[in-house]
Amino acid sequence: MANQLSHLDQIFAALADPTRRAIVMRLCAGEASVGELADPFDMALPSFMKHIHVLETSGLVLSEKSGRVRTCRLSPDALLRAEDWFQQQRAIWEARLDRFEAYVMKLKQERAAAERPSKKTEKKTDKKTDKTTKRKGS
Amino acid sequence: MANQLSHLDQIFAALADPTRRAIVMRLCAGEASVGELADPFDMALPSFMKHIHVLETSGLVLSEKSGRVRTCRLSPDALLRAEDWFQQQRAIWEARLDRFEAYVMKLKQERAAAERPSKKTEKKTDKKTDKTTKRKGS
Numbered sequence: 001m002a003n004q005l006s007h008l009d010q011i012f013a014a015l016a017d018p019t020r021r022a023i024v025m026r027l028c029a030g031e032a033s034v035g036e037l038a039d040p041f042d043m044a045l046p047s048f049m050k051h052i053h054v055l056e057t058s059g060l061v062l063s064e065k066s067g068r069v070r071t072c073r074l075s076p077d078a079l080l081r082a083e084d085w086f087q088q089q090r091a092i093w094e095a096r097l098d099r100f101e102a103y104v105m106k107l108k109q110e111r112a113a114a115e116r117p118s119k120k121t122e123k124k125t126d127k128k129t130d131k132t133t134k135r136k137g138s
Numbered sequence: 139m140a141n142q143l144s145h146l147d148q149i150f151a152a153l154a155d156p157t158r159r160a161i162v163m164r165l166c167a168g169e170a171s172v173g174e175l176a177d178p179f180d181m182a183l184p185s186f187m188k189h190i191h192v193l194e195t196s197g198l199v200l201s202e203k204s205g206r207v208r209t210c211r212l213s214p215d216a217l218l219r220a221e222d223w224f225q226q227q228r229a230i231w232e233a234r235l236d237r238f239e240a241y242v243m244k245l246k247q248e249r250a251a252a253e254r255p256s257k258k259t260e261k262k263t264d265k266k267t268d269k270t271t272k273r274k275g276s
Contacts, residue, residue: 008156009154009155009156012153013150013154015146016147016148018146021223025227025230028227028231029230030234074231079228080228083225086217089166090166090217090221092167093214096166
């Protein structure tokens with residue numbers, strides 16, 4: 001559990017940077033070399049490699065070196081784990097809204113019932129009158 | 139666009155901490171005072187207030203003071219915005235998987251076709267023979 005919490009810490013911290021989110025977005029479309037990933041950014045390679053390292057530590061990205069080329073690919077498990085967290089919160093939130101809606105409906109029904117007390121009283125009185133006028137044994 | 143990026147930076151940075159995620163989770167179930175929120179944590183109030191401040195800056199939490207009590211509630215828009223980001227990435231990822239699946243299917247069909255060249259040739263020959271044996275005007 002502690003590990004899962006710490007993993008979510010790392011995933012969210014990794015995604016709290018526009019360069020790293022752009023890298024994840026690019027890798028969703030397919031694997032790419034570090035050179036290809038760095039190309040759109042006006043950034044020195046050592047700085048860019050720090051971003052790759054943060055993404056690797058968080059488990060969002062995996063990389064492999066072949067000769068002089070390091071190729072990166074997405075590890076969707078980490079992305080799905082973070083998305084799951086949001087879905088869990090939304091489920092709690094929506095359950096609360098449902099309870100609130102049910103509460104409002106109950107209040108409305110109670111108010112509607114309270115608005116016509118005289119009619120009910122009249123009906124009850126009528127019933128009693130009917131009973132007393134009924135003959136026994138009929 | 140720059141503001142949206144910066145907003146996502148703040149949302150993800152706010153969620154990169156287990157105490158802040160626990161506060162968000164608690165507020166999903168309904169509003170609460172700072173005292174109620176701080177209760178489960180073994181933390182000095184000034185340190186806890188820093189977490190509340192980070193959550194407020196990110197737009198995830200709204201708070202209001204009435205007398206001596208500050209009440210916090212969730213602002214679900216920020217939570218939904220972050221969830222949207224994950225859904226967008228998943229859509230790109232799944233579209234890629236669909237393309238990959240289509241590519242594999244195409245390869246399989248091509249391989250299956252290549253494995254029976256003789257039968258096709260035979261069939262073609264048969265058809266040609268049929269055509270030539272058909273009488274015109276029949």
